Amino acid sequence: MRSAARRSVGTYLRWRSSHLDVAGLQAHQRRRVARQLAYLRRHSPFYAEVLPPGASSLVAAPLMDKALMMREFDRINTAGLHRDELVAFRIEQERRGTTELFRGRYAVGLSSGTSGNKVLTVLSPRERARYAALLWARSGIPHDLAQPRVLFALRTNNPAFTAVTTLGVELVYVDYFVGVDELVRLVNDRRLNVLAGPPSVLTTLAEHHDRLTSPIAAVVSYAEELDDPARTRLAAAFRAPVVELYQGAEGMLAFTCQAGSLHLNEDVTLLELVEAGDQLGAARQAVVTDLYRRTQPFVRYQLHDLIELAPGPCGCGSVFRRIRRVHGRADSILHLRAPDGGVVPLMPDYVRRSVNQASDDVHEYQVIQWGPDDIEVRLRLAAGADEAAIEAAIRRNLASWASRAGGQVPALRFTGTPPQPDATSHKLVRVLNRSLR
């Protein structure tokens, strides 16, 4: 599609995020849920079995998670697709470095879960087009940019880059394990003007920003936690706005608005929040329902992430609720000892803040709990940083958050071990609880 079509689809999605009122949004969600459930009862063997006849509200559907999705994949999908066949197809594709569609029709993805089990995702042509429209309308690519050319750094497991033009937006997909020299060359050769990738890739590129030969119009961050110091560094290096997407295998869940808030895509994905034991704030476990996807439905799908919503309306005028903070994954919660012998959960965001606020000289870090009394803090500091003072500040900050939560921090072990990305997902998770396994 050319730019006229892009404008019309994008304009519609933009209109919806800024003009729906609360009642209109809720009516839209109810209508979509009822239609999804009715469709699934007819076309998905799994949902035909578990949904009662005439079910029109989500409470009728069971909670879904990664393991159940993979176990029941053949019966959940509505296109008669087989898990083992798709996995084999995708692995072969990665091995050969090709990007064709399954049966000439379905885009197959295989994300690697941090616990080692992979999740399949399948999109039909229509679902792919809808996703591209959403990406264009709400990804933060400036709408007045005549020819958006986007570097899309993903875990593709493909040595070659692929360029796709959808809705007039050129997307250049590249595996983020190619070296920084390769990335710089790609950006320069193809005059890419939007950089999209996880913060760890973007900050590496930022260190080489003076080698880029054409201006960058926007920086889009996703897949890993983007904290404030990293955001500031990126904006300064590229002299461009930095926006955040919140997205996973289940789709794009949230986007950054003109006012800088991270809004849920509530007209596309419905979010339920479940109690998760946060003592200090309001972090909840996220459960999502995609209101459109039918080939592979996501109904009441539990995410690993803990989310805290922001209260009140946004200055941009959208009634879509806002995420104040993504606290990270449930297996990022530290377990502290309570004075009464019990366990107190400490949400990862407080841990991240304890480190970030200790000093600007912390370039990278990782906090890992190995056991009830063993927490390792891995630090990569700027040259000449005052190591002892930074460690003392981190100790103090963590102790303060812990006592507010009603627990105690054990003696911290500071090491120079480099922070390590997860072995299967290759994402850098900055706070990890390894004592739970």
Ligand SMILES: [Zn+2]
């Ligand atoms: Zn807003």
